[in-house]
Amino acid sequence: MSAPRGQFSSNIGFLMAAAGSAVGLGNIWGFPTKAASNGGAAFVVVYLVLAFLLAYPALMAELTIGRHARSNMVQALRGISTGPISRLFGSLAGFGGILVASLILSFYAIVAGWMVAYLADPFASLLGADGAAAWLTGNSVGRNLTFTAIFSGMTMLIIAAGVEKGIERWSTLLMPSLIILLLLLIVYVLTQPGATTGLEVYLMPDFSQFSPKLLISAMGQAFFSLSLGVGTMLIYGSYLSQQESLPRLGALVTLIDVGIAFTAGLLILPAMYVAQEAGTQIFSAGGELIAGPDLILQVLPALFDTMGTAGLFVAIAFFALMVIASLTSSISMLEVPVAFSIENLGVQRRLATPLVGLVIFAISSVIIINFDTLFGLVVSISTEYGQPLLGVALCIFAGWIWRRDQLLAELQKGHPGIEKSLFWKIWPWYVRIVCPLLILAAFAQSVL
Template identity: 55%
Template structure:
């Protein structure tokens, strides 16, 4: 028998949890790396436009789908219309979204395992465990497997505790701490020699790069990945949202918090790259291309921390603790979506489903680790660059083309009675219905 979805206890709890879902390694590892690789300020400018023009409208759409039925994504999508064809299509779309989400969590768990290892390494050095510290920072299969497994077990523990005692409680604790650490570290890095060059690269866009097709598709993929669009995370959290909440405003808060963290991460990472360069660390090759883009923060920044003397150990611990906080707030939302779906669809316990899904994702992650060169980059590109935008289109089209507009209006009016007279309602439905799909497909086509 299907179970009713749980719910967040407060607006701030939802916003911090949803922002925590959006704020993750994608912001602090992915965004600065993409910016460094794609023109710095040009990438930042296009990314901000993609968030405003595509990701935010899609975020409102996914939260709306989730809240309409206040059930899991599969049920929410198949109940948009009573016709058998649309019910089957909705079921298929929900299942596909959850599969893509699970693939994302599989590589996310690997990256987060690296973060955990690099956080533990300087702690091992403080205790004089040099051999353990070297093992933690060496790239090897055993280290990758163990750290990935530890990270996923922590994620499973939080999710199996439920929405209020697990996700909401930890989001309330970790998100404010993340902001404090991020601002403090960015302020510190900006005082070091060489930071000004990174700041200039980050905040001074090269407008000739703005129309670069590769930059456009990477910025769009980053915006969708960062805000967890197209993979049922926000649909799941929307199901936990009170009917009294103003959906467009709540989505706006989530988008603003997420984008703020990405911007602050750029203020930290790009100046840190040039600080490292000032200290003799090679960042770009002779052709001006970024070296080790996938593992930037694991090679460039530790080298910078090592060159800082005794203070470097403490700065390293703080930095990777910041990364771990960002990682865990996102991973719990990724695991929550398939777990809650199975709980509602099968009637099994949350604890049992948390372990079933978590261990299954761990198995996929292990396969990627054993075939790293072949699968790691391919899985990232397939899921974040292509599938997330395409699934985002699918969900938005179902909401605006299949669902009757009067039903959509009634849903939005539950938290915003006067929304029919607002500029948002005059623009958003047709914009999501016509403009967003065309823009997304155009960007994908240009990137081929």
């Protein structure tokens, strides 16, 4: 028999878990540099608008389906299907979500392992272990396998403890810690020479750069930053009480996510220009601001090195921030295949978690050993193709396949009178037509 399903014990627990899923490495290193490269505040304004025009409606589709079905992605989509063809479509989309979530976690755990290694590096330096410090920051197969295993083990320990004692408890501890560290680092960086230039680049709008490219880039960032399309929010929705108002909770999750993404920009962009002031190169050969892993593993560590002993403690705080952001996202991704194993295969959570976790770690190991060939390919397949297409599928289920009376009945739980609200007048047709078109536009731009 399968283990009983868990449930979030409070609104705060759900909000911290859902926001933690959304706030990951992409928010912290991706959003600020995209903003700086696309007109600064012009991009920020467009992103904030699109977060509610695209991401929020799609998030509501996942939360509503999840709470109604109270099951994993496969069973949830099959449960709201109305015939054999839609049930087959539901099975394909459900298994696709499990596969894509697992693939994302397989490369995400590698990058998160780098963050753990770089967190350990300042401690090695403080102890005078220069050889260990060099190994920790060197890109070797042994280092990558070791720290991917450590990070994967941390994720598995949290998921094995269940919804309330694992996901909720740790999200409620980690998310406030992330916010406190982020604010402390912002205060410190803004006192350094060059920080004002970074703030100007980030906050001063350059509307001359407004273009379809900026619009599509902001649209993609808004959608992907909320962990949509792979069933993480659907699973978290399935653990929600029926007394909660889904539109209000969805709006709060969106606000927290965009708020932290914006706040991260107040750290990353000033820090980059502080690094430039200290003599570090922050622009690529093509003239664009360096982003992604190169930003985190080259530009900012070079900045910390110029700070002397103080830089070691700043590095500890920064990489602790990155590890926390990684962990809050990874637990939501691992929960997707684990929930399926518990509910469809009848495996107990404490057994399902290590079994699924080890399979994903095995995929990570294959990627590490064949890094140059597989890493970019897995990232592309899962995030550029899998995630947006699954996002469209979930919108189709919420807007076209699920019976309208059942959809309304689910939304009325915890929100009496919603049928008279502006939300109900707009959202059903919006998620049916506008959201799929917007997601497909972002998908076409990223692929072509």
